[in-house]
Amino acid sequence: MRKILGPVLLGLGGFLLIAGLLGLVWAPGVVKKTPLQVETVTYLDGEAGKIDTSTGDLVENPIYAISDTRTDTELSTDDTVAWVSSSCVMIDRGEEPECVDGSEDMITASVDVFASDRVTALADNESLDLPADAVPHEGLINKFPFDTEKKTYPYWDGTTGQAVEAVYDRTEDLQGTETYVFTVNVDEAPIDIAEGTPGTYTTAKEIYVEPQTGAILNQTEDQQRYLENGTPVLDLQLAFTEDQITQSLDDNAGDRLLLDALTVWLPIVGFVGGALALVAGFLLMRGGKRSGNGHARQRKPVPAGR
Structure with a gap:
């Protein structure tokens, strides 16, 4: 049995050590990348006051928002992912x-086509052959990078058409999941309220990011738009619905479980289990050799009188 079990344990130990090394060195570079196949629909709700052009007054109504974001797998590459987002x-x-x-x-309604780096999540306007009418983007767009840090990131604001600052504000528990909350503030930025109608735009956003994956689990927004003379045109408040937050948390928990399995537990099991298997195999092989040598040195008893 020792002759069989010893080599088996040595082989198992070597395999586990290689698996642990792959989990430590190779796996992070593979799993900490935005997938090439993503289809997400995000629901938000809130309140909005929209100008009634016949009276000039804001009319308050409950509202909802839908954002459908999908990857274009045919256009994407190993390093860059293409997106089509309609909202x-x-x-x-x-x-x-x-x-x-x-x-x-x-x-409001819009369709957005853009590309981002699969590792940094930053906009990439050069690597892919995007449609000619695709607007060049800057900064982060629909997610934060893996291993998000407590710092300021450039964040795309589609209304102004430029990157603004997403500033780390605090760490907050979101139904049992730790998130980093980033704030985005735009104050009276010049925009076109409608074609040929200039005005200003102000918004305050809070973005709840799960730092390990960079996924956005919740977002709130308080937005106002004004004509040049100061007349309010839109007063809007939006946030993820409760069902959407729950769904985002469930999806994210699965993603984090996979990340931990490949980048944390695989190295631990590989190195610890591999070392134990190698030691056990070595001891069994060594014990077997000693036992064999002992039998070789035994002598037959000599009958008395000879």
Whole structure:
């Protein structure tokens, strides 16, 4: 049995050590990258005051927002991922949330095509052959990098068409998950309220980021838009729905479990288990050799009288 078990343990120990080394050196570079196949639909709700052009007054209504973000796998590469994101903000009439083109209840709608680095999550305008009408982006867009730090990041603001600062503000528990909360503030930035109608834009956002994966688990926004003369056109407050937060947390828990399995537990099991298996195999092989040598040195007894 020792002749069989010893070599088996030595082989197992070597295998586990190699697996642990792969988990330590190779796995992070593979799993800490944005997947090439992503399809997410995010739901938000809140309140908005929209100007009634017939009276000039803001009319308050409950609202919902939908953001459908998907990767373009054919256009993406090993280093850069292409995205197509469509979104809308609608007045909530109590029906099933959906984006309805041409509806009077639509407040805003947009389609965004961009690309980002699969590791840093920063916008990449050069690596892929994006459509000619794709707007160049800057900074982070739809996620933060893996192993997010407590610092300031450039963050894309589609309304102003430039990157603004996402400043680390605090660490907050979100239903049992630790998140880093980043704040984004834009104050009276010049924009076009409509084609040929200049105005200003102010917003305050809070972005809840799970730092290990860089996933955004919640986001709140308080936004106002004004005409040049100071007339308010839009006063909007939005946040992830409760169901959306729960779904985001569930999805993120699975992602973190996979990351931990490959980058934390695989090295631990590999190195510890491999070392124990090698030691046990070596001791069994050594014990077997001693036992064999002992039998070789035994002499036959000599009969008395000879």
